[in-house]
Each structure stands twice: as C-alpha cells, then as structure tokens.
Amino acid sequence: MNIIDALNWRYATKRMTGEKLPQEKVETILDALRLSASSMGLQPYNVLVIENPELKKQLQSAAYNQPQIVESSHLLVFAPWSEINESHVNSYINNIAKTRGETPESLDGFRKMILDSVNAMTPEQKYNWAARQAYIALGTALSAAAIERIDATPMEGFNSEEFDKILNLKEKGLKSVALMALGFRDAANDTLLKKKKVRRCKDELFIRL
Numbered sequence: 001m002n003i004i005d006a007l008n009w010r011y012a013t014k015r016m017t018g019e020k021l022p023q024e025k026v027e028t029i030l031d032a033l034r035l036s037a038s039s040m041g042l043q044p045y046n047v048l049v050i051e052n053p054e055l056k057k058q059l060q061s062a063a064y065n066q067p068q069i070v071e072s073s074h075l076l077v078f079a080p081w082s083e084i085n086e087s088h089v090n091s092y093i094n095n096i097a098k099t100r101g102e103t104p105e106s107l108d109g110f111r112k113m114i115l116d117s118v119n120a121m122t123p124e125q126k127y128n129w130a131a132r133q134a135y136i137a138l139g140t141a142l143s144a145a146a147i148e149r150i151d152a153t154p155m156e157g158f159n160s161e162e163f164d165k166i167l168n169l170k171e172k173g174l175k176s177v178a179l180m181a182l183g184f185r186d187a188a189n190d191t192l193l194k195k196k197k198v199r200r201c202k203d204e205l206f207i208r209l
Ligand SMILES: Cc1cc2nc3c(=O)[nH]c(=O)nc-3n(C[C@H](O)[C@H](O)[C@H](O)COP(=O)(O)O)c2cc1C
Pocket: 010, 011, 012, 013, 014, 066, 153, 154, 155, 156, 157, 158, 178, 197, 198
C-alpha cells in the first residue's frame, strides 16, 4: 500500500452511510493512534470512542449539526488533559519502569526533567502543549484510516464547552479540542467526493535550504 495513494484516496468526508465499521479496522486505527509520538512520551490526552447513537445525536447539535457526527460508525473526541500534575508524571514513569524492567528510582532524572518542563508552563501553556500532542495523534489516526481505506473527517467545527458538558469531561480532567468521525463515505450524496484535492504546490510549501 503506497502512502501517497492512500492520502490521495482520503478526503474530509462530509456524508457517511451510518454503516458499522469492522471492529478489527477500528482497533487498527486506535492502535496506530496509541503508537503516535508525543513530547517526552507523556501522551497528555485521552480519546473518547463514541458509538452510542443517542449520545451522537446530542453531540450533533453542539457541532453545527454536521451530519458526520451521526452518520459515522465511531466518533473520536480528542481530549487533552486540562491540567498536568505530578501524579500524571509518576504514572508515566511507573509505566516505563514496568515496561522496560527498570526501577522507578533509576528514572528519577527523567522524572525531574519532565516535571521541571511541565512546571515551567502556565496552565494555559500546559493545555496548549497537551493539545498539540493530541493533534499529532489525530494526524496519525487520519493517515492510518486512509491506509486501511476507512473514511475519516477531522473536525474542529464544534462547541467544545458544550461537548465537555455533555460528556462530563471537566470531572475527568479533560477538555475537548478536536473530533474525528470514522465510517464509510456515502458516495451517492457526498458532493465533495468528486472534487479535486486542493493543495499548495511544493515550491510554495517547502523552503529548501
Ligand atoms: C483540524 C481540522 C479541523 C477540521 N474541521 C472540519 C470540520 O469541522 N468539518 C469538516 O467537514 N471538515 C473539517 N476539516 C476538514 C478540512 O476542511 C479538510 O481537511 C481540508 O479542506 C483539506 O481537504 P481534504 O482533507 O479533503 O483533503 C478539518 C480539518 C482539520 C485538519
């Protein structure tokens, strides 16, 4: 599978059929998302995976009634941590220690380095930093979906405060930043499907030195 063919095949799908995706395809996309790079490896976000049709209906009205919300098979909500504290860092350090068979104490230097960088940020900077990591995961999932020939729409067109209320994200220490609808394109009703992809030319985009 050529990555360029896959990226040319994909498009921000406006209409989906509502059909359910095979579970193994969903898991492959989620596995790719999980394997995304993140700064210092902290993965400072959660991703809600929503299938419930009533919940999607409720969310649709907080997303300018975009049809993909309810026509998707699965709706992913990217929710960076609203704050990053010592216990987040300790869990990460314990995970490294367990995964690699090391002691948490041997990672004290790394633990301090993460805490120092996180503590140097204002709460707003922390959230923006966490959101940037979530967007890397969104990009990875988008490419993975294309390779798997699963349609996907990255979405920022929603009211995050309303989403956070509906999904009780504040209580979970999360704040939504972006969505991704996953499903099958509705070829008969999606007028965007026939339109050519528009991108800046390479000479304009890249500054080669
Ligand atoms: C972060 C982000 C947010 C977006 N928000 C929406 C959205 O709310 N609704 C929508 O239909 N498309 C949305 N798009 C899709 C873009 O409009 C689309 O990716 C762009 O026009 C390029 O077209 P293509 O993805 O079909 O190649 C979004 C894309 C990104 C990356």
